Each structure stands twice: as structure tokens, then as C-alpha cells.
Amino acid sequence: MSQGKSHSLLPLLLSLLATLGLLGIAGGLVLRLINSGGTMGNGRLNLGAKGQSTFTQVKNVPSGLFNYGGSTTWAPIRRDVNPLLQAAWPNFQLRYVDPPTGTPGSGRGIRMLLNDQLSFSQSSRPLNEEELAKAAARGMKLTAIPVAIDGLAIAVNPRLEIPGLTVQQVVDIYTGKVTNSQQVGSPNQRIIPFSRRPEDGGTVEYFIQEVLGKQPFGCNVVMVRDTTDGLRCVAATLGSIYYASAPEVVGQCSVHPLPLGRQANQYVPPYQEPYVPVERCPQERHQLNHRVFQQGTYPITRRLFVIAKADNSLDAKAGRAYADLLLTDQGQAAIEKAGFVRLR
The missing domain is CATH 3.40.190.10 (Periplasmic binding protein-like II)
Incomplete structure (x- = not known):
């Protein structure tokens, strides 16, 4: 190799060595981050690496x-x-x-x-x-x-023969427009909607704001103290309905968690199928249908x-x-x- 060519290659070799050095430093930093549990920057936990954060x-x-x-x-x-x-x-x-x-x-x-x-x-x-x-x-x-x-589940009395409700039908029940189960495709039965008071919790506030669209409750709505009271009333009253956080409703033996849909006959159950009849509970209980809540196919999440x-x-x-x-x-x-x- 000539002396001129050696001089022209020298800068390229130096540049290559510098690049390799930087890559080595970067690789070392990455390994240190991995071994230290994935913390970066200001010391807050980096939650991007699934399975590594405790x-x-x-x-x-x-x-x-x-x-x-x-x-x-x-x-x-x-x-x-x-x-x-x-x-x-x-x-x-x-x-x-x-x-x-x-x-x-x-x-x-x-x-x-x-x-x-x-x-x-x-x-x-x-x-x-x-x-x-x-x-x-x-x-x-x-x-x-x-x-x-989380999501809101609708609880009804197990003897109320209804395959499901649309969100609009739930709205109509709680605003007093629908008062009989015949109006939603079920045998003749007066519907009694139960709810906690608006000032009693975020679930009621969310229901009024996001589900009812800020419409007030109808005069047909009966107020209860808490969810335990509400579910007890539903279990004892044919034609009754109540809403609550899905985990509070889905596993209950005394009520039926009702499938909901954005459109008629496109109902999504809040529980994992198959349906567990009341008489087989508590030996068998409904389990929350995590997938439909996570994917957003269940209409009230x-x-x-x-x-x-x-x-x-x-x-x-x-x-x-x-x-x-x-x-x-x-x-x-x-x-x-x-x-x-x-x-x-």
C-alpha cells in the first residue's frame, strides 16, 4: 500500500474506532438499566418493560x-x-x-x-x-x-325474564320513560329502579354524567343507602334493577348481572360465559369478563x-x-x- 493511501485511510479508521467506542458505552448503559430494574431519569419506575416491575x-x-x-x-x-x-x-x-x-x-x-x-x-x-x-x-x-x-354492571332480579338491555333502555328506565318490562321485551311486570343518592359516590355521579347524559333521575327511582342495600332490594323485589361497579355485581348469587349492548340484540355479558344459574351458586360463581372491559366492547366502562x-x-x-x-x-x-x- 502506498504512503498516500495510508494517510487517506487513517481518518476513516479513527472514526470507526470512535463509533465502536460509543456503541460499547451505550451498550453498557443499557445493561446497567436492565440489571437495575428499569429505572430511568428522575428515579421514577419505568413501566414499559412488562414482567419486570415489582x-x-x-x-x-x-x-x-x-x-x-x-x-x-x-x-x-x-x-x-x-x-x-x-x-x-x-x-x-x-x-x-x-x-x-x-x-x-x-x-x-x-x-x-x-x-x-x-x-x-x-x-x-x-x-x-x-x-x-x-x-x-x-x-x-x-x-x-x-x-x-372498571365498568358498571346492571343487576336485575333473577326471575325477571329479559335477555339484555341496550344502554338507551337503561337510560329510559332511570329517567322514568320506561316503567314496565313489556316496553323492553319482557313479560308484564312493573320495573323498580334502585340507586344510591347522587351525592353518595362517584359511581352515581358517573352514571348521571356519562350514562344519563346529565338528565335527572325519574320520580320512579327508589334511593338506597349503599350497594349492599341495593343488591338486597333487587334480590327481594321482582322487576327491580340496580347498577354498580361490575366486581360488586358479577359474582353475586342473589341477582342476575344483565348483558348490555349499544344496539338491540347485540348484548355483551359482563361475566364469562356460560351463564351460571342462581341455583348453582355459590358452588359456581360468575367471573368478570376482563377481555370485554379491556377491549371496550362492553358499553359502560x-x-x-x-x-x-x-x-x-x-x-x-x-x-x-x-x-x-x-x-x-x-x-x-x-x-x-x-x-x-x-x-x-
């Missing part, structure tokens, strides 16, 4: 006793998932607080958060404009972090939210950490086991 990998979990409250829909998560979080992070102590007056619910939990009575709250609906305005007036910022998928403060306070860190824990693969698996649908 409770103990979440960063910035504060120590202390933190009060929280809110939605009754979240009761299975509080019962089944929170103890797992506490076992992984014993210094991250959580205490559920009921409101001073009235029944617990999403709205009351958010009000307690705005009044600095809670560190964070659990909600079955997103923040509304009024709550955001109240937070701004008090110099606060709130954020709603989605952590799970929603998300569950952690409502947290959006600042640098200890309360804000607690709310963000609680949401991060639930969003790990371990948290999502526990949420699914508690009867809800994974968000991811």
Missing part, C-alpha cells in the same frame, strides 16, 4: 402514616391489594378515613383532600371542573392518575383514579408513590385478582 422497585416511596379515603368501588383493592403494598413497604403506612358526616364516596374523598384531611384519595371518576376550580382557588393543584379499568396533590409536599409524594405501586406489573396483577381489569 413493588420493591418503585422509587421515592415516603415513610410515614398517610390518611386516604374516597370511593367505595375501591373496597376490594383496599382489602386485597393494600396489604401487599404494606408488606413490601412497611414504613409506608396507609389509613383509610371515613368522612366526618355522610357516606364515603369519590366526591367526598376529593373534598376531604381539598380540605387537607387526606394525603390522597381514591376515585371512580376523573376530577370535574368544579373540583379543579376549588383547588385553584386554594392555591392547590390536583392530578388524577388512572390505575385500573370507566377508569379508576388515584387523586393526588401535584406539588412537592410529602402528601403529593405519597399519592404518586401509591399510584406507581399500583401500576407495577405486581400491582396490576393484584388489581386483576381483586376483580378489576388491568390498565396495562
Whole structure:
């Protein structure tokens, strides 16, 4: 090789060596990230790698006793998932607080958060404009972090012979336009719709806002204290109907969870088929149809939210950490086991 050609190749060789060096550094960084559990940037858990995130990998979990409250829909998560979080992070102590007056619910939990009575709250609906305005007036910022998928199931008395309802028929029943089961293709029977009061929880607020389109309840709607009371009334009253979070309805032995559809005769059951008759329960129970909720083919689905403060306070860190824990693969698996649908 001539001396001129050697001089012309030297810059190319140096460039190649530099490129290989950079690739080696980058590869080393990637391996370090993988081996450290997938944390990046500001130390928050990177949830992109499925199957690699556990409770103990979440960063910035504060120590202390933190009060929280809110939605009754979240009761299975509080019962089944929170103890797992506490076992992984014993210094991250959580205490559920009921409101001073009235029944617990999403709205009351958010009000307690705005009044600095809670560190964070659990909600079955997103923040509304009024709550955001109240937070701004008090110099606060709130954020709603989605952590799970839920849906509303319609419970009817098992003796009510009806294959399913459209969402519009549910609307017509609860606004008083439909009062007899003959109007929805069932034998002659007076329909008695039950509901909790609008001020009692996020599920009712969501139902009025998103399902009824902000229409008021008809005068035919009978108010009950809570879902336990509502399901008891449905089991005892022929022609009765009630709505609640799907996990609260689907596995019940005393009521029939009704298939729903956006159009007539295109009904989607909230439970996994085949249908389990009442007389075979509790030996056999319906299981939640996770797939139709996750895919959105079931017509009334929603998300569950952690409502947290959006600042640098200890309360804000607690709310963000609680949401991060639930969003790990371990948290999502526990949420699914508690009867809800994974968000991811």
C-alpha cells in the first residue's frame, strides 16, 4: 500500500474506532438499566418493560402514616391489594378515613383532600371542573392518575325474564320513560329502579354524567343507602334493577348481572360465559369478563383514579408513590385478582 493511501485511510479508521467506542458505552448503559430494574431519569419506575416491575422497585416511596379515603368501588383493592403494598413497604403506612358526616364516596374523598384531611384519595371518576376550580382557588393543584379499568354492571332480579338491555333502555328506565318490562321485551311486570343518592359516590355521579347524559333521575327511582342495600332490594323485589361497579355485581348469587349492548340484540355479558344459574351458586360463581372491559366492547366502562396533590409536599409524594405501586406489573396483577381489569 502506498504512503498516500495510508494517510487517506487513517481518518476513516479513527472514526470507526470512535463509533465502536460509543456503541460499547451505550451498550453498557443499557445493561446497567436492565440489571437495575428499569429505572430511568428522575428515579421514577419505568413501566414499559412488562414482567419486570415489582413493588420493591418503585422509587421515592415516603415513610410515614398517610390518611386516604374516597370511593367505595375501591373496597376490594383496599382489602386485597393494600396489604401487599404494606408488606413490601412497611414504613409506608396507609389509613383509610371515613368522612366526618355522610357516606364515603369519590366526591367526598376529593373534598376531604381539598380540605387537607387526606394525603390522597381514591376515585371512580376523573376530577370535574368544579373540583379543579376549588383547588385553584386554594392555591392547590390536583392530578388524577388512572390505575385500573372498571365498568358498571346492571343487576336485575333473577326471575325477571329479559335477555339484555341496550344502554338507551337503561337510560329510559332511570329517567322514568320506561316503567314496565313489556316496553323492553319482557313479560308484564312493573320495573323498580334502585340507586344510591347522587351525592353518595362517584359511581352515581358517573352514571348521571356519562350514562344519563346529565338528565335527572325519574320520580320512579327508589334511593338506597349503599350497594349492599341495593343488591338486597333487587334480590327481594321482582322487576327491580340496580347498577354498580361490575366486581360488586358479577359474582353475586342473589341477582342476575344483565348483558348490555349499544344496539338491540347485540348484548355483551359482563361475566364469562356460560351463564351460571342462581341455583348453582355459590358452588359456581360468575367471573368478570376482563377481555370485554379491556377491549371496550362492553358499553359502560370507566377508569379508576388515584387523586393526588401535584406539588412537592410529602402528601403529593405519597399519592404518586401509591399510584406507581399500583401500576407495577405486581400491582396490576393484584388489581386483576381483586376483580378489576388491568390498565396495562
